[in-house]
Amino acid sequence: MIDGTEPPHASEDVPQPGGTSRSGRVGRGFRDAVRSVLLTLAVFFVLRAFVVEAFKIPTSSMESTLLAGDFLLVNKMVYGADLPGVGLSLPAMAEPDFGEVIVFHPPHEPEKHYVKRVVGMPGDTLQMKDKVLLRNGAPVDEPYVRHREGVGDVVHPGMAWQARFHLDAPRVRQYRPTRDHWGPLTVPEGRYFVLGDNRDNSEDSRYWGFVRREDVKGRPWIVYYSSEISSGGGMPFLLDIRWDRIGGRVR
Numbered sequence: 001m002i003d004g005t006e007p008p009h010a011s012e013d014v015p016q017p018g019g020t021s022r023s024g025r026v027g028r029g030f031r032d033a034v035r036s037v038l039l040t041l042a043v044f045f046v047l048r049a050f051v052v053e054a055f056k057i058p059t060s061s062m063e064s065t066l067l068a069g070d071f072l073l074v075n076k077m078v079y080g081a082d083l084p085g086v087g088l089s090l091p092a093m094a095e096p097d098f099g100e101v102i103v104f105h106p107p108h109e110p111e112k113h114y115v116k117r118v119v120g121m122p123g124d125t126l127q128m129k130d131k132v133l134l135r136n137g138a139p140v141d142e143p144y145v146r147h148r149e150g151v152g153d154v155v156h157p158g159m160a161w162q163a164r165f166h167l168d169a170p171r172v173r174q175y176r177p178t179r180d181h182w183g184p185l186t187v188p189e190g191r192y193f194v195l196g197d198n199r200d201n202s203e204d205s206r207y208w209g210f211v212r213r214e215d216v217k218g219r220p221w222i223v224y225y226s227s228e229i230s231s232g233g234g235m236p237f238l239l240d241i242r243w244d245r246i247g248g249r250v251r
Helices: 024-050 159-164 169-174
Strands: 051-054 072-077 101-104 114-121 123-129 132-136 182-186 191-195 214-224
Touching: 051 214, 101 191, 114 132, 159 182
Parallel strands: none
Antiparallel strands: 051 072, 072 214, 101 114, 101 214, 114 191, 123 132, 123 182
């Protein structure tokens, strides 16, 4: 019997026995792609919130350990990552230690991230004499420190805070700390004293005080990108790459 209709062309969207239509396959592929993108984004935000985050070094205060224009991956889990929106933190895997480079919120600019080196632990007595750092009375070996030749000492009004922690109480009224001569001071419990490796060109604990433990946010791990930001080129981010710094560990 003939019903007068033409057979379907091969290109028409007609389901085959045991199969799916082309539109069905396209729809499923689209849904799979969306799920993959959403999963990737979810993993990214989880990693960024709890595990690792990228930071850029904007100044020269940590030269030559870190250069302006270095981009860092920072381990946020090691000191206990914050849980967003709940005011809690994950358990810390370790505590900040002497000599470590840390990322933290400074007391005078709590919305910003700073990168410095821990030179004073809770309970330590610190003093600086003619640029030499003394920890508990002994000179500290600091091979990473850089000093600028021919730079004189500096009196900074922000250093007045040190008088509250100065150990020589009878002489507090006469205490006049400078960049290269200050102390002795004792670091309180739950606080850290940090300095920049570019010691003559760093705004650090000498000027704005101790760093609270809860404000320590991570430990720099690796330099994943670096470019010469002071270059006169039009696109230093792409053209003036410091290839020798990429992949370097922060120590």
